Amino acid sequence: MDPLAPAHPTWVMLLIAAVAVAVLLVLIAKVKLHAFISLVLVSAVTAVVAGIPVADVPAAMLAGFSATLGSVALLVAFGVMLGRLLEVTGGAQVLADTLIGVFGEKRAPFALGVAALIFGFPIFFDAGLVVFLPIIFAVARRFGGSILVYALPTAGAFAAMHAVVPPHPAPVAAATELGGDIGLTLLLGVPVAVLAWFPGAYLVGTRLGARYNPEPPDVFATGDADAAKSDATPPPFATVVLLLALPLVLIGLNTVVSTLIAAGSVSEDATWASALILIGQTPIALLITVLVAIFVLSPGRFPIGRASDILDQALGPICAIILITGAGGMFGGVLRISGIGEALSTSLSGLGLSLIVQAFLIATLLRVAQGSATVALTTTAGLISAQVAAAGLGNFDIALLVFAIAAGATVLSHVNDSGFWLVSRFFGMDVITTLKTWTVLETTLGLSVFVIASALWIVVP
Numbered sequence: 001m002d003p004l005a006p007a008h009p010t011w012v013m014l015l016i017a018a019v020a021v022a023v024l025l026v027l028i029a030k031v032k033l034h035a036f037i038s039l040v041l042v043s044a045v046t047a048v049v050a051g052i053p054v055a056d057v058p059a060a061m062l063a064g065f066s067a068t069l070g071s072v073a074l075l076v077a078f079g080v081m082l083g084r085l086l087e088v089t090g091g092a093q094v095l096a097d098t099l100i101g102v103f104g105e106k107r108a109p110f111a112l113g114v115a116a117l118i119f120g121f122p123i124f125f126d127a128g129l130v131v132f133l134p135i136i137f138a139v140a141r142r143f144g145g146s147i148l149v150y151a152l153p154t155a156g157a158f159a160a161m162h163a164v165v166p167p168h169p170a171p172v173a174a175a176t177e178l179g180g181d182i183g184l185t186l187l188l189g190v191p192v193a194v195l196a197w198f199p200g201a202y203l204v205g206t207r208l209g210a211r212y213n214p215e216p217p218d219v220f221a222t223g224d225a226d227a228a229k230s231d232a233t234p235p236p237f238a239t240v241v242l243l244l245a246l247p248l249v250l251i252g253l254n255t256v257v258s259t260l261i262a263a264g265s266v267s268e269d270a271t272w273a274s275a276l277i278l279i280g281q282t283p284i285a286l287l288i289t290v291l292v293a294i295f296v297l298s299p300g301r302f303p304i305g306r307a308s309d310i311l312d313q314a315l316g317p318i319c320a321i322i323l324i325t326g327a328g329g330m331f332g333g334v335l336r337i338s339g340i341g342e343a344l345s346t347s348l349s350g351l352g353l354s355l356i357v358q359a360f361l362i363a364t365l366l367r368v369a370q371g372s373a374t375v376a377l378t379t380t381a382g383l384i385s386a387q388v389a390a391a392g393l394g395n396f397d398i399a400l401l402v403f404a405i406a407a408g409a410t411v412l413s414h415v416n417d418s419g420f421w422l423v424s425r426f427f428g429m430d431v432i433t434t435l436k437t438w439t440v441l442e443t444t445l446g447l448s449v450f451v452i453a454s455a456l457w458i459v460v461p
Contacts, residue, residue: 002337003336003337004051004052005339006051006340007338013340017335017340020049020335021415021416023045024415027042028431035431036323039328042331043333043334047061047337047338050340060338062330063333064329064333065329065330067329068332069325074283075124075282076130076422078283079127079130079131081290082293084314085290085294086135088302090233091240093138096135096138099135112135112136113153113157113201116158116161119131119244125155126422145210147209148212148427151209152441155205155423156197156205156442160196160197160200160445163407163409163410164192165186165190166185170373170378171377171406175399177382180402181395181398181399185399185402188400195452197445199444204440208436212429212433212436214427235301246285250284253276253279253280254277254280254281257273320425324425325425328417328418332417336375355387355391360407360408362380362384363377363405364411364412364446365408366379366380366408367410368412370416371416373410373413374409381405396460400453403453404450404453404454404457407449408450410446411442412442
């Protein structure tokens with residue numbers, strides 16, 4: 001459903017959004033109403049108050065809900081299936097032990113974060129986080145303490161790569177809209193993401209994680225003896241790495257082939273290209289990986305016929321996570337469709353500030369107002385594209401603008417962001433704790449990216 005023209009002046013639309021967020025926080029944190037019910041209720045009321053025609057309110061709500069479920073449900077389901085298989089066969093513990101053996105106990109969060117930066121190159125934030133869940137849980141169980149010490153730096157690494165580095169869709173779309181070079185954006189984006197991750201996600205994440213110790217859901221509890229043999233030999237380290245790398249390779253092939261087709265080097269009608277694009281779609285890549293994992297991990301560990309029992313144990317605990325995440329997407333979708341983004345765009349397009357500062361501020365306000373980082377990034381790129389063209393900027397400066405926009409689109413993740421709910425539910429945090437941890441980390445990560453981009457903007461002629 002396309003965004004509507006704002007039904008009220010900009011200040012009224014922003015007031016509606018602010019009140020909606022405040023009411024949602026009160027319902028969940030104070031009244032203790034279930035998050036799923038609260039999100040659906042507030043979404044419906046907000047849609048009516050914001051001026052969406054009553055007859056269109058159900059469609060507006062379902063648009064955001066179904067779009068989020070369409071992108072999240074399959075990824076989460078296949079991801080936790082893979083994680084469950086690695087967990088009950090001992091594969092997650094093998095990987096955790098090897099990482100700790102190389103980096104040491106004190107550097108366990110750093111080791112997980114570095115691994116996430118590598119795996120996050122082609123894999124989207126939510127898919128990467130889900131695949132890494134069993135490793136995070138295994139390391140946390142071994143050393144004790146708060147799971148957030150390990151979870152926050154890892155999630156922050158996936159967030160950094162997803163926001164800044166092509167081939168992720170938002171930086172690609174922004175670079176294209178601004179007329180930049182995607183290859184140069186990628187080459188610059190990797191060091192920018194890594195440099196921003198260390199202070200903005202690793203240092204901040206480990207310190208925040210030490211302050212809070214939530215009780216995460218038992219997604220990867222030990223399976224029963226009939227499903228998997230507890231005394232079986234765990235899979236080798238190489239096997240675990242290959243299983244985790246398989247979706248990365250498949251998704252990477254999709255990216256390479258799609259880039260070649262866009263460049264005209266490969267015909268769109270080539271059957272082999274279409275096949276690689278298909279198996280490289282994230283849900284299909286994860287499906288293939290789960291099937292391979294079943295047959296590779298099964299011998300000597302569990303009968304093939306009992307794989308369904310193991311996978312059923314994985315799916316049960318995530319139903320609430322998927323529904324709440326979908327409802328978070330519904331709330332963000334209602335805010336977008338109501339025209340809040342357009343109201344902001346109209347009022348902010350001529351701020352008269354430095355272009356890189358203007359890009360960051362517009363993206364930040366759009367992010368806060370409607371939740372989606374991708375929408376904030378692509379919308380901001382469209383808003384400043386005319387100014388970029390008029391300024392005659394080179395590819396290097398355009399890449400820095402992409403990073404500044406990505407920084408603004410990263411900060412202040414809160415209740416209208418589906419990723420907020422994904423992190424909150426997987427690690428057992430209530431809304432207030434998630435605001436004190438994940439929201440703060442996303443903000444420091446985004447600010448770190450912006451500081452680096454701004455410094456290069458000033459220093460490099």
